[in-house]
Amino acid sequence: xxxxDYKTNNDELKITLRGxxxxxxxxxxxxxxxxxxxxxxxxxxxxxxxxxEYCNGAGAALILQLKQKQETQNRRFSxxxxxxxxxxxxxxxxxxIIRETAKKxxxxxxxxxxxxxxxxxxxxDTKAEISFLGELLSKLLAAFIRPSSLKWSDTxxxxxxxxxxxVGITCLLGFLIGVILSFQSAIAMQQFGAQIYVADLIVISxxxxxxxxxxxxxxxxxxxxxxxxxxxxxxxxxxxxALVTMGIDPIKYLAVPRMLSGIFMMPLLTMFxxxxxxxxxxLVMLSLGFSPIVYLNRIQExxxxxxxxGGLAKTLVFGLVIAGIGCFRGLQTxxxxxxxxxxxxxxVVSSIIAIIFLDGVFAVVYYYVGI
Amino acid sequence: xxxxxxxxxxxxxxxAGYGDVAIIKDVNFEVKKGEIFVILGGSGCGxxxxxxxxxxxxxxxxxxxxxxxxxxxxxxxxxxxxxLKGIGVMYQNGALFGSMNLLENICLVLExxxxxxxxxxxxxxxxxxxVVSLDGSEHKMPSEISGGMKKRAxxxxxxxxxxxxxxxxxxxxxxxxxxxxxLDDLIIELSRNLGITFVIxxxxxxxxxxxxxxxxMLDKNTxxxxxxxxxxxxxxxxxNPWVRQFFNRES
Numbered sequence: 001x002x003x004x005d006y007k008t009n010n011d012e013l014k015i016t017l018r019g020x021x022x023x024x025x026x027x028x029x030x031x032x033x034x035x036x037x038x039x040x041x042x043x044x045x046x047x048x049x050x051x052x053e054y055c056n057g058a059g060a061a062l063i064l065q066l067k068q069k070q071e072t073q074n075r076r077f078s079x080x081x082x083x084x085x086x087x088x089x090x091x092x093x094x095x096x097i098i099r100e101t102a103k104k105x106x107x108x109x110x111x112x113x114x115x116x117x118x119x120x121x122x123x124x125d126t127k128a129e130i131s132f133l134g135e136l137l138s139k140l141l142a143a144f145i146r147p148s149s150l151k152w153s154d155t156x157x158x159x160x161x162x163x164x165x166x167v168g169i170t171c172l173l174g175f176l177i178g179v180i181l182s183f184q185s186a187i188a189m190q191q192f193g194a195q196i197y198v199a200d201l202i203v204i205s206x207x208x209x210x211x212x213x214x215x216x217x218x219x220x221x222x223x224x225x226x227x228x229x230x231x232x233x234x235x236x237x238x239x240x241x242a243l244v245t246m247g248i249d250p251i252k253y254l255a256v257p258r259m260l261s262g263i264f265m266m267p268l269l270t271m272f273x274x275x276x277x278x279x280x281x282x283l284v285m286l287s288l289g290f291s292p293i294v295y296l297n298r299i300q301e302x303x304x305x306x307x308x309x310g311g312l313a314k315t316l317v318f319g320l321v322i323a324g325i326g327c328f329r330g331l332q333t334x335x336x337x338x339x340x341x342x343x344x345x346x347x348v349v350s351s352i353i354a355i356i357f358l359d360g361v362f363a364v365v366y367y368y369v370g371i
Numbered sequence: 372x373x374x375x376x377x378x379x380x381x382x383x384x385x386x387a388g389y390g391d392v393a394i395i396k397d398v399n400f401e402v403k404k405g406e407i408f409v410i411l412g413g414s415g416c417g418x419x420x421x422x423x424x425x426x427x428x429x430x431x432x433x434x435x436x437x438x439x440x441x442x443x444x445x446x447x448x449x450x451x452x453x454x455l456k457g458i459g460v461m462y463q464n465g466a467l468f469g470s471m472n473l474l475e476n477i478c479l480v481l482e483x484x485x486x487x488x489x490x491x492x493x494x495x496x497x498x499x500x501x502v503v504s505l506d507g508s509e510h511k512m513p514s515e516i517s518g519g520m521k522k523r524a525x526x527x528x529x530x531x532x533x534x535x536x537x538x539x540x541x542x543x544x545x546x547x548x549x550x551x552x553x554l555d556d557l558i559i560e561l562s563r564n565l566g567i568t569f570v571i572x573x574x575x576x577x578x579x580x581x582x583x584x585x586x587x588m589l590d591k592n593t594x595x596x597x598x599x600x601x602x603x604x605x606x607x608x609x610x611n612p613w614v615r616q617f618f619n620r621e622s
Contacts, residue, residue, distance in 0.1 A: 023485040023532075030491045056533040058487065061495045088564050095494075095501040335514040336469025 003051070004029050006036050013042035015066070018051030021059025030062060037069055045070045050081025060090045132328050136255055140320075143256050155257040162223035162258075163265030167272055170218055174273035177214060178202065178280025186288060195288055199295055200302035202281040206274055207307040213359060215270040216318040219262070220351035224326035227258050228347035231330025232340040240331065255327035262323030266315040274308075310371045314362050321358065322351045379404045379536060379568050380425060385434035387417070387424050393432070394420045396594040400587050404535075407562050407569040407582050409602075412589035413617070418572045419463075419540060421589065425570065426458055426538055427451065439535065456484060459529030460538045465521035467513035473500060473524050474509040480531045499527040503557060519550040526557070530567075537561075539571045543578045555581045576620060588614060 003018035015033060019025065037045065045066060052059070063079065070077040082090070143150045182202050189195045231254055234240050243250045278299065285295045329347035333339045380402035387395045394417035402408045410418050423429045425436055427443040436443050443454050467476050477496035481487060487495070500506055503523035513521060522542055529537055542558070543551035555578050561567050573579060579586065579602050586605070588598040590613070598605050598614045606618035616622070 023481075023487060026491060027486040027488065030488050057495055057498060057530070058485070058491070058533075061491060061498055064498065065491070065494050085566075092502060092560070092564055093498040095497045095506060336512075338470040 004033065006033075008040055008042070011040075011042050012044040012046065013037065013040050014046045014048060016048040016051070019053060021052050021055040021062065023056070023058040026058040026062045030065075033062065033066060034069065037066060041073070042075065044076040044078065047077075047079045048081055049079055049083075049086070052082065052086060055083075055086040055089060057089075057093065060086075060093045063090055064094055128332075129328065132331075133324065135251060136259065136324050136327075139249070139252050139256055140259055143252070143260070149252075150260075151253070151257060155260050158257050159261035159265055162219070162226070162261055163269060166218065166222055166265075166269060169222070170215055170269045170273045171276045173214055173218060174211070174276035175280040177210060178206065178277035179284055181205070181210070181277075182281040182284040186284060196290065196294070196298060198288075199281065199285060199298040203278065203299045203303045204307060206277045206281075207303050207311045209311075209359070211270050211274040211277060212311045212315045212318065213355065215266065215273045215315060216322065216355045217352060219266060219269065219319065220322045220326075220348055220355065223262070224322040224351045225344040225348050227323060227326030228330040228333075229340055229344045231255075231327055232333035232343040235331060235333040236335060236337075236340060250331065251327075255324070255331075258327055259320055259323040262319035263316055264319070266319030266322075267312045270312060270315045274311075306371050310362075310366055314359065317358060317362075318355055321354050325351045325354060377403050379439055380408075380570070381437040382425065383435045383437070385421075385424060385436065386432045387420055387429065387434075388432055389420075393594055395424075395589065397434070398589075398596055400596060400599065402536075402568060402570060403585075405562065405566045405568055406584040407558065407571065409571045409573060409579055409583040409586040410589065411572070411574050411579060411586055411617075413574075413591055416589040416591040417594070418574075418589060422538055422540060422570065422572050426460055427455070456532055457534055458536045458538060459532070459534035461522065461525040461529050461540060461542060463540045463544065464518075465513065465525040467521060467524055467528065469513050472510050472512050473505065473516075473527075476513070476524065477528045477531050480528075484532060495531070496527075499530050500524070502530070502561070503527045504553075519546045519554070522546070522554065523557070530561075534567070536568045536570065539569060539573075541573055542571060543573060543575045548577075551575065551578060552581075554578075558582050576618070588617070 003016070005016040007014040007016070013036070015036075047063060047066065049055075049063070063082075067077045067079075182198050185201050186195055186198050189198055189201075231240070234254075240250050240254075243253060282292065282295050286292065326347045329343045329350065333343045378401045382398060382400050385395060385398045386393060398421070410421055412418050420429070424431050425438075425443075427436070427438075427446070431444060435445075438454050439457060441450065441454050443451070446454055467473070468479070471479070474493060474496050477499055478492045481492045481495060485492070497506065497509060500509060503526055505520060505523055505527065508516060508520065508524075513524070516524065526537070526539070526542075539558070542554055546554065558569055558571070559582055562569055569582075571582070583602050585600065586598075586602050587596050588605070589595070590597040597611055598609055602618060605614055607615075609615050609618075
């Protein structure tokens with residue numbers, strides 16, 4: 001049985017509490033009693049706790065909060081009839097006067113401050129990224145010059161995980177994109193009676209743009225995020241610090257093998273993607289009534305080796321950038337479990353932005369070079 | 372069930388292990404209300420495993436564990452939650468949620484299990500932090516505080532729902548002697564003033580002598596309890612030479 005009662009007498013407030021002072025009870029009366037206290041502003045608050053049978057932390061919180069409200073206003077407070085053991089509880093839990101956290105300053109001032117902080121952070125980030133990129137490239141170059149200094153077994157293991165194990169999904173996506181794209185364009189081309197040119201369309205768009213892009217996005221989502229999460233977890237567990245104090249350079253030990261595997265695996269995966277894309281397209285062409293030999297002649301005529309090489313050259317850079325960003329985000333990880341998730345997310349987001357941006361750059365360069 | 376109403380935890384014929392490997396075989400003991408009960412033993416003897424079974428984290432191979440008369444091994448759903456609400460656990464490294472500050476860490480269970488208004492929850496959280504002398508650090512993140520502070524914050528969090536039993540996994544490991552001693556004082560104070568039962572896994576001898584009302588000692592070879600009683604008594608009177616060695620810190 002729970003019970004609370006308020007009695008006002010001149011400017012004194014008497015609160016009578018009875019029953020179980022637990023969280024369920026306190027949650028019912030917390031607001032009410034504090035509002036009562038604040039509206040009556042009594043010079044003396046007396047709590048009659050002689051009927052309290054049980055009191056836990058929540059009950060103590062209620063009594064202490066009322067006491068604190070009174071005392072900060074320099075008004076009197078008294079409590080009667082509280083059992084000895086509950087009194088003990090209240091005494092050890094009394095948090096004292098809680099200092100209010102610093103009041104927020106002027107809105108405009110806060111805004112300017114935050115904007116300034118934000119700018120500094122972005123600039124610092126950019127600086128860190130550029131210096132990290134430089135460090136990565138110089139160490140990558142060093143690894144190329146002296147291949148014996150690299151841990152090849154690790155590199156091959158990473159290449160297997162991010163390359164060989166990704167063949168299935170890359171092929172599947174390539175095939176589906178080939179089928180869907182050629183089917184969609186066949187419908188449009190039918191109006192002009194130019195269905196045979198579906199082969200031209202698909203082979204050019206796959207070789208130059210879609211193949212490399214799709215493979216890069218798969219790689220970023222599948223392996224770039226894994227690099228960030230793995231290295232991020234190592235950072236959180238102080239394993240990176242352990243490497244540093246052992247005199248092992250974490251960039252050379254962790255990032256270079258991943259970047260190498262990125263560079264070498266991306267073109268291979270892209271070729272699988274392209275092959276399956278062409279097979280998918282061929283299937284649609286076959287169903288439209290073209291014989292396989294016609295299709296083969298058509299694609300050989302439409303695409304040059306330059307188209308293929310241009311596409312694959314892009315993937316070398318994509319692989320490097322995705323792996324680099326994954327490692328960079330991983331090494332940047334702050335502390336805590338959520339930081340690892342943040343790093344993985346950031347790695348995928350930055351990788352995809354970088355891929356699209358670089359793809360645009362390549363398009364412009366290829367246009368001027370004439371590939 | 373136990374005929375003794377003073378018993379709060381009762382472990383009956385508990386056998387525990389991982390896969391085919393038994394860690395503890397056929398262990399029986401009781402913890403009394405309000406006592407500070409210490410589980411100790413050499414490294415790898417299954418202290419933490421035993422404690423994890425006592426709080427229902429791992430299913431035993433056989434045997435039963437009663438918390439306040441209810442079997443935690445077979446309890447499911449709401450019953451299990453009711454039992455768990457009565458216990459608080461401090462994990463070895465605190466296991467504070469890294470994405471929340473100390474106040475939010477403590478408020479989490481209150482939000483989950485009570486309808487208290489927000490300011491009431493924060494007030495309770497501040498009270499808990501005050502008890503472990505962490506007042507003023509409410510808005511710090513776990514990554515910003517030291518190891519000792521993390522352990523104290525974890526105790527504050529474990530106390531959020533006024534549990535009757537607190538399990539502490541190596542509370543003084545990795546702390547300096549002064550902080551460790553303060554933590555011991557805190558444990559004694561909470562036990563004496565609030566009547567909380569403590570189950571502590573540790574092998575810090577000074578801390579054992581200071582806080583323990585009773586200890587059980589596990590042995591790696593026999594996979595069972597080799598000694599029970601007060602630490603001072605065991606040190607001087609145990610008939611097992613290994614137990615005397617342990618308490619006298621000899622090799």
